[in-house]
Amino acid sequence: MNHSPLQTAILFHIGIVPISRTVVTTWGLMAALTVASWIVTRNFRVDAGAWQVMIESVVAEIEEQIAALLNCDAAPFLPLLGTLFIFLVAANLCGIVPGLTAPTASIETPAALAAIVFLSVHYYGVRIQGLGAYLKGYLRPNPVMLPFNILAELTRSFSLAMRLFGNIMSEEMVVAIVVALAGLLVPIPFMAFGILVGLVQAYIFSVLSAVFIGGGIGAIEK
Amino acid sequence: MTVQMLSIIGAVVAVAVGSISPALAEGRAVAAAMEGIARQPEAAGSLSRTLFVGLAMIETMAIYCLLVALLLLFANPFAR
Numbered sequence: 675m676n677h678s679p680l681q682t683a684i685l686f687h688i689g690i691v692p693i694s695r696t697v698v699t700t701w702g703l704m705a706a707l708t709v710a711s712w713i714v715t716r717n718f719r720v721d722a723g724a725w726q727v728m729i730e731s732v733v734a735e736i737e738e739q740i741a742a743l744l745n746c747d748a749a750p751f752l753p754l755l756g757t758l759f760i761f762l763v764a765a766n767l768c769g770i771v772p773g774l775t776a777p778t779a780s781i782e783t784p785a786a787l788a789a790i791v792f793l794s795v796h797y798y799g800v801r802i803q804g805l806g807a808y809l810k811g812y813l814r815p816n817p818v819m820l821p822f823n824i825l826a827e828l829t830r831s832f833s834l835a836m837r838l839f840g841n842i843m844s845e846e847m848v849v850a851i852v853v854a855l856a857g858l859l860v861p862i863p864f865m866a867f868g869i870l871v872g873l874v875q876a877y878i879f880s881v882l883s884a885v886f887i888g889g890g891i892g893a894i895e896k
Numbered sequence: 897m898t899v900q901m902l903s904i905i906g907a908v909v910a911v912a913v914g915s916i917s918p919a920l921a922e923g924r925a926v927a928a929a930m931e932g933i934a935r936q937p938e939a940a941g942s943l944s945r946t947l948f949v950g951l952a953m954i955e956t957m958a959i960y961c962l963l964v965a966l967l968l969l970f971a972n973p974f975a976r
Contacts, residue, residue, distance in 0.1 A: 678969075678970035678971070679966060679970065680967075680970050680971050681970075742941075742945075743945070833956045833959075836956070836959055836960065836963055837952060837955065837959050840959035840963060841955075841959070844962060874948075877948065878948055878949070878952040881945065881948060881949055881952075882949060882952060885949060
């Protein structure tokens with residue numbers, strides 16, 4: 675237990691940029707997801723086969739959930755939020771594969787994803803509401819609340835990252851401790867619980883991102 | 897007592913005490929949502945979605961305590 679979960683193992687350097695294990699795992703996941711998407715969407719037809727129906731129902735369900743959350747057309751947000759959800763499911767669950775650790779169990783990946791969400795809130799807010807109306811949203815309910823609104827904007831992104839990191843990392847740590855105590859068969863219920871935690875955290879991260887973006891575009895009250 | 901011993905005690909207290917109130921709060925939230933679903937089964941979808949968001953918010957408090965414990969154990973600025 676001497677390995678700190680707040681530090682990451684550096685594998686090699688490109689120039690002066692250190693490349694950690696987390697980054698390599700993320701690259702592998704990105705490549706796998708891209709190739710998988712390319713393969714399953716390669717020959718879509720009007721008379722859909724079993725695979726196509728499965729993919730379409732997943733995409734349609736994500737779109738329906740976003741539309742129900744935001745009370746508006748989900749099309750502009752589907753690429754970001756859908757990709758976020760699918761990537762997070764893959765990233766949280768790849769810790770199950772022997773030899774791999776979940777990229778979300780080290781602090782950089784959740785922080786980077788939360789930064790993407792933080793920036794996209796402003797991007798969608800300015801694009802849909804216009805700059806003036808979006809900035810005026812920070813003065814509601816009255817201008818005294820301006821510092822608190824800015825503070826809330828920062829802290830909620832921080833807690834978004836910390837929530838994902840804390841859950842996935844503590845999950846992996848519990849499994850590691852149980853493996854060290856009793857290696858055979860005992861860790862299996864904990865790993866099964868880890869699958870549930872990974873799926874729920876991916877869902878919560880996506881839903882909270884949708885809620886934040888909805889607050890940014892003024893579709894729902896913050 | 898050395899700084900290391902104090903940090904270990906601090907980490908244990910942070911997690912143990914800090915998870916009491918989120919546990920109680922999550923229990924109350926789930927109980928209220930169950931009651932709502934029992935009264936209005938047709939609202940189960942939107943209720944459970946709101947419940948998940950609310951639980952995530954409550955859980956953040958416990959996660960912060962975990963983070964404080966981790967900082968004390970692995971990134972303690974006063975040790976060494």
